[in-house]
Amino acid sequence: MKKLLLENDHIEGIRYFDAYRKNGGYRSVETALKLSPDAVVEEVKKSGLRGRGGAGFPTGMKWSFLAKPEGVPRYLVCNADESEPGTFKDRYLMEFLPHLLIEGMIVSSFALGSNRSYIYIRGEYAWIVDILEQAIAEAKQNGFLGKNILGSGFDCEIYVQRGAGAYICGEETALIESLEGKRGNPRIKPPFPAVKGLWDCPTVVNNVETLAAVVPIINMGGEEYAKIGVGRSTGTKLISACGNINKPGVYEIDMTISVEEFIYSDEYCGGIPNGKKLKACIPGGSSVPILPANLLLKTAKGETRYMNYESLADGGFASGSMMGSGGFIVLDEDQCVVKHTLTLATFYRHESCGQCSPCREGTGWMEKILKNIEHGKGKLSDIDLLWDIQRRIEGNTICPLGDAAAWPVAAAIRHFRDEFEWHVLNPEECQRRNYGLAGYADPIHVPV
Amino acid sequence: MSEQAHLVKVTIDNITIEVPAGTTILNAARIVGGDVTPPAMCYYSKLEGSGGKCRTCLVEVSKGSEKDPRPMPKLVASCRTTVMDGMEVKNITSEKVIDARNGVVEMLLINHPLDCPVCDQAGECDLQDLSYGHGNSADSRYEFPRRTFERHDLGPYIQLHMTRCILCYRCVYTADQLTQSREHGVLDRGDHAQIATYIEKSLENDFIGNVIDVCPVGALTDRTFRFKNRVWFLKPMNAHRDCPKCSGKVTLWNRGDEVYRVTARKNEWGEIENDENGKTAWICNECRFEKKKTSDWVIEGPREISRKSVISANHYLKVEEPQNVLPEVMGGRNPKLLMDIHDVSDVNKPNIHLSEIQGPSTSQTFEDNSNINPQ
Ligand SMILES: Cc1cc2nc3c(=O)[nH]c(=O)nc-3n(C[C@H](O)[C@H](O)[C@H](O)COP(=O)(O)O)c2cc1C
Ligand code: SF4
Ligand code: SF4
Ligand code: FES
Numbered sequence: 001m002k003k004l005l006l007e008n009d010h011i012e013g014i015r016y017f018d019a020y021r022k023n024g025g026y027r028s029v030e031t032a033l034k035l036s037p038d039a040v041v042e043e044v045k046k047s048g049l050r051g052r053g054g055a056g057f058p059t060g061m062k063w064s065f066l067a068k069p070e071g072v073p074r075y076l077v078c079n080a081d082e083s084e085p086g087t088f089k090d091r092y093l094m095e096f097l098p099h100l101l102i103e104g105m106i107v108s109s110f111a112l113g114s115n116r117s118y119i120y121i122r123g124e125y126a127w128i129v130d131i132l133e134q135a136i137a138e139a140k141q142n143g144f145l146g147k148n149i150l151g152s153g154f155d156c157e158i159y160v161q162r163g164a165g166a167y168i169c170g171e172e173t174a175l176i177e178s179l180e181g182k183r184g185n186p187r188i189k190p191p192f193p194a195v196k197g198l199w200d201c202p203t204v205v206n207n208v209e210t211l212a213a214v215v216p217i218i219n220m221g222g223e224e225y226a227k228i229g230v231g232r233s234t235g236t237k238l239i240s241a242c243g244n245i246n247k248p249g250v251y252e253i254d255m256t257i258s259v260e261e262f263i264y265s266d267e268y269c270g271g272i273p274n275g276k277k278l279k280a281c282i283p284g285g286s287s288v289p290i291l292p293a294n295l296l297l298k299t300a301k302g303e304t305r306y307m308n309y310e311s312l313a314d315g316g317f318a319s320g321s322m323m324g325s326g327g328f329i330v331l332d333e334d335q336c337v338v339k340h341t342l343t344l345a346t347f348y349r350h351e352s353c354g355q356c357s358p359c360r361e362g363t364g365w366m367e368k369i370l371k372n373i374e375h376g377k378g379k380l381s382d383i384d385l386l387w388d389i390q391r392r393i394e395g396n397t398i399c400p401l402g403d404a405a406a407w408p409v410a411a412a413i414r415h416f417r418d419e420f421e422w423h424v425l426n427p428e429e430c431q432r433r434n435y436g437l438a439g440y441a442d443p444i445h446v447p448v
Numbered sequence: 449m450s451e452q453a454h455l456v457k458v459t460i461d462n463i464t465i466e467v468p469a470g471t472t473i474l475n476a477a478r479i480v481g482g483d484v485t486p487p488a489m490c491y492y493s494k495l496e497g498s499g500g501k502c503r504t505c506l507v508e509v510s511k512g513s514e515k516d517p518r519p520m521p522k523l524v525a526s527c528r529t530t531v532m533d534g535m536e537v538k539n540i541t542s543e544k545v546i547d548a549r550n551g552v553v554e555m556l557l558i559n560h561p562l563d564c565p566v567c568d569q570a571g572e573c574d575l576q577d578l579s580y581g582h583g584n585s586a587d588s589r590y591e592f593p594r595r596t597f598e599r600h601d602l603g604p605y606i607q608l609h610m611t612r613c614i615l616c617y618r619c620v621y622t623a624d625q626l627t628q629s630r631e632h633g634v635l636d637r638g639d640h641a642q643i644a645t646y647i648e649k650s651l652e653n654d655f656i657g658n659v660i661d662v663c664p665v666g667a668l669t670d671r672t673f674r675f676k677n678r679v680w681f682l683k684p685m686n687a688h689r690d691c692p693k694c695s696g697k698v699t700l701w702n703r704g705d706e707v708y709r710v711t712a713r714k715n716e717w718g719e720i721e722n723d724e725n726g727k728t729a730w731i732c733n734e735c736r737f738e739k740k741k742t743s744d745w746v747i748e749g750p751r752e753i754s755r756k757s758v759i760s761a762n763h764y765l766k767v768e769e770p771q772n773v774l775p776e777v778m779g780g781r782n783p784k785l786l787m788d789i790h791d792v793s794d795v796n797k798p799n800i801h802l803s804e805i806q807g808p809s810t811s812q813t814f815e816d817n818s819n820i821n822p823q
Contacts (some may be wrong), residue, residue, distance in 0.1 A: 018822050100507045166637065168637070182633065183633070188499075188500040188525070188528050348638070349639065351637065351638070352637060352638035353633070353637050353638065353641075354637050354639065354640075354641035355500075355501045355617075356501055356502075356503050357501070357502050357503055357552055357555045357614065357615075358503055358551060358552060358555050359638075360555075360615065360638055360639050360641070361555035361556070361558055362555055364559075364595075364639060365555075365590065368592045385589055391551075392547075392548065392551030396491055396503055396506060396524075396551070396552070397503065397520070398500060398501070
């Protein structure tokens, strides 16, 4: 498979302008600036690129929604807040290929008419801030940023802004608030950022990987890009794989490979260590539903499940999950789903901004109940109570964090209810050993 | 908003009305009034940007508009959703809404101290009314220790009892929009978020006392009134004075000729009323905290209080007797009166109408009935 984003990541010095340029870097800026902004948007539309930040919204369509009132600036903001547990693809991209992001941002800024674009980066990525600022300075020295880029008359500056350690600031409107120097509370939509975003001006917020993908799209043309992949899952996707696998890391995949291949082939995760069996997996970052092994590898209809938007979502939440942000977390037979769910519940309790009553109170409540169950102090009725709490959070909040907190709990109960019950009924045993594989995970053939 | 507000049709719980374009569903429902109006714990029409947070006002939009009749996929916060022409909204006619609202009320209560017996807000608390009207049952499914905070005095006038706060943000918007500088705000996130001044600090600002009036619960209380009386024993009177700082139009809460507290005048939605210029009649700290003598004020007369409110109990002549339906449901029988409270208590005799009492009333008043019109 030909890599589009990480093709050159192994080249010595690729982090710096000279090596990057020598390997074909910044070609897309030269191409794009000769086109009209609308033509660039058109290419992105044709490419079928979907947002890589989690929701998978078509990027070209998002760009064409951007309001363009006279005399009002427009902004492009790169969402580099990457705080979803299990997701670390943007970090890899920015750390090793900072110029790819800068290049993509210049082209996108041109397409959207943004003369000041921002990278809002997770505060903990402090060292990457230096890498990005270095790349920005180099691009500026070489005339790809600043005034009158390549004589096109287009001016663009890129600024890097560090967050202060809040997952919620990855939500686009909270991010905008934070960028404006306020408390990172999500805004109530509408109005959408495309109409009223940063400083009340039309704004597009895109994920790091989305903006980087604009580079190959312009280089090869939207139509060519759309030929890679399958259906509405075009192009390549970065997956950050972690958990019980032999080769954790960031992989660029073409979205035609099967989940089984991704987990077991040596090109990717390299199987499960120590000959253990696969128990469950969260295929798209902590917010998406967890799937037991049997439903992960095959859909409910018995078809092979592939690593793409449609196939991962096949069956809806009843028997499917989501592509999400590409944080692929694998659990082997020794992992405890209850404990795992508790860990996530703790995360969401800690990260809720606290504006909406159901999310603020519900996340804390779920965590407390899960803690009881995990420590052998639960009751059978607690499981139904958990279900009821998550049901009343989901869909009733301002931002999707409420849903993101509800879904992992819902999916864990939906698919692993017997494990929860076992915890309740065996309060002492559950402290000593794990439930194991039980019946819900097919005994999976481990290729040798 | 356009100058010539053009009207749009909206149907709420099968009642169709016309409202100016740009009106929110909640405000349209308030025009209809009654049970059709969703409860609002965080929205405050006088505060820009408020609303959307508590989620008690969720409604179902079963038809988006005439042009785009598709229903909205999720319940929406009626306080922050504007009506479209031909929109159909379900509030109490939607089971989904009732269920979600029950859930929200439960969430608001799980960490609430439920210390109404010692809370100054009791009797005029939005959360009390909400739980009464929309709660699930008296049992709580929450079996963990409730979240508590220390009480803080924010200067000589205001006490913050964060444990009771529902994080509606109204006080934050009030300080933002009414005062020169805001010195309190929301610290931290999620269920550990709190209203605070960061370092314990007093809030000094001529208009900061209004945070007490906007607070839907007893989290911000008037230190000059704390534990002095229960609101339902007081008699609200409209009064005014010439104030160089504010409109000076207030409600006095008296018992006898003693002014127990001063608040702004609130309408039926618990929001501060407009003055004659159409501006919100916020009041200044001096009027609120310093003018506690009847002689400071020109008294206009008793204030109308909703009959539903406990404050109205026995205060006014114009009491509409609720229709007695008990005999009907009890097959013609009347319930047996076990004890008439008036036999054992001297106050609130049914034949005494407080609004009829001229001048200050004391226990004397209740003993000799000379200045009271016998019924
Ligand atoms: C709680 C929460 C956290 C989010 N965190 C991120 C994040 O860290 N990075 C990101 O790109 N998108 C994140 N998103 C999604 C953004 O709101 C937004 O959809 C995305 O940046 C759009 O970019 P895209 O269209 O390129 O995917 C988050 C959303 C929510 C609700
Ligand atoms: S859903 Fe949670 S995180 Fe999102 S706005 Fe509401 S309280 Fe904040
Ligand atoms: S203190 Fe009162 S007004 Fe302020 S946020 Fe809490 S409940 Fe709302
Ligand atoms: S009043 Fe609408 S959400 Fe609080």
